[in-house]
Amino acid sequence: xxPQAISADKWKTGIQIKVDDENAARSEAHVEKHFQRQFNExxxxxxxxxxxxxxxxxxxxxxxxxxxNKIRQIPLRLSMKFQVDMDGRSVEREDFEVLxxxxxxxxxIAVELDRFARPTNTIEIAMAMLELGDSDTLRLIDSKTNSVxxxxxxxxxxxxxxxxxxxxTFLGPIYSQANWALLQRLLAPALKSRIEGSADVGQxxxxxxxxxxxxxxxxxxxxxxxxxFFHKASTKEKKLYSPTVYLPVSGQSDYRAANQWRQxxxxxxxxxxxxxxGFLGGNVxxxxxxxxxxxxxxxxxxxxxxxxxxxxxxxxxxxxxxxxIGRKTKAYLQGSAxxxxxxxxxxxxxxxxxxxx
Numbered sequence: 001x002x003p004q005a006i007s008a009d010k011w012k013t014g015i016q017i018k019v020d021d022e023n024a025a026r027s028e029a030h031v032e033k034h035f036q037r038q039f040n041e042x043x044x045x046x047x048x049x050x051x052x053x054x055x056x057x058x059x060x061x062x063x064x065x066x067x068x069n070k071i072r073q074i075p076l077r078l079s080m081k082f083q084v085d086m087d088g089r090s091v092e093r094e095d096f097e098v099l100x101x102x103x104x105x106x107x108x109i110a111v112e113l114d115r116f117a118r119p120t121n122t123i124e125i126a127m128a129m130l131e132l133g134d135s136d137t138l139r140l141i142d143s144k145t146n147s148v149x150x151x152x153x154x155x156x157x158x159x160x161x162x163x164x165x166x167x168x169t170f171l172g173p174i175y176s177q178a179n180w181a182l183l184q185r186l187l188a189p190a191l192k193s194r195i196e197g198s199a200d201v202g203q204x205x206x207x208x209x210x211x212x213x214x215x216x217x218x219x220x221x222x223x224x225x226x227x228x229f230f231h232k233a234s235t236k237e238k239k240l241y242s243p244t245v246y247l248p249v250s251g252q253s254d255y256r257a258a259n260q261w262r263q264x265x266x267x268x269x270x271x272x273x274x275x276x277x278g279f280l281g282g283n284v285x286x287x288x289x290x291x292x293x294x295x296x297x298x299x300x301x302x303x304x305x306x307x308x309x310x311x312x313x314x315x316x317x318x319x320x321x322x323x324x325i326g327r328k329t330k331a332y333l334q335g336s337a338x339x340x341x342x343x344x345x346x347x348x349x350x351x352x353x354x355x356x357x
Contacts, residue, residue: 175225190292202239212282246275258351274345
């Protein structure tokens, strides 16, 4: 997993690391101190004026810095990978190459991760797997250590490669580079068949149902995958499917969550809906292309052993599996949380306008 510590300009798809007020207030003094100490390094990196670089054959010498004036504050985006070893234990996080010292940032990250932490949900995950009839992924949960059995995952991968190849298990977010490439490879035959076929498949739904996981959208890879999801819905000659993304909200009046989603993602106005939280406990993500393919991702919270949620899931082209999970998903989408409270809360961009159709 690779949540982004800080994003550029609009703080999108990332976790904002808060700087102590005292440090922020004394930013000019900090910059002046570091500039004085690191002048030669700054010079060699080409951050000074061209005239100074051209006039000085040798490295210039600076004795004092009169003053530093703060013009604006620019956020720095730091990418971080969360990894596990073969025993399912969290691997120590690496330092950031762009920083002289990463200690302070790691401390602040730990504070934010603790704030985002969710209770361990292995029992809820196991119940969701049973409801979906997914016994294969269920075996990956080690109830004794409350972690993922990566050795069984490796063994399962070998069985799947040598089997009929209708199911592939994976670890990590579906929108990670490797997993998204895997999905595209397995999706390609279905899209090719739709392109070459004479049937009108444009109205076939391709839904992406997001989980109630605070880490789900904390990577810039998500935006890339969402764009790909919408872009491949049609060619110049033919519409291949109707894409819809469902984002979790508490209900039709959850304007705060809707506004947060609008700020977080570059939304396609007519293809992104709010969905009342609760599908399989909010722990399961589903991508379902009608009649062709299904992706199921379980978002496991293992707070005692891992700092962020651990996504683990599978992609299946088995017709029965696709149909069964599709029925369960659509039943929830078409259901309601109460009188005049449909689970499908309508377009995110229309929240608060009195028209969510």
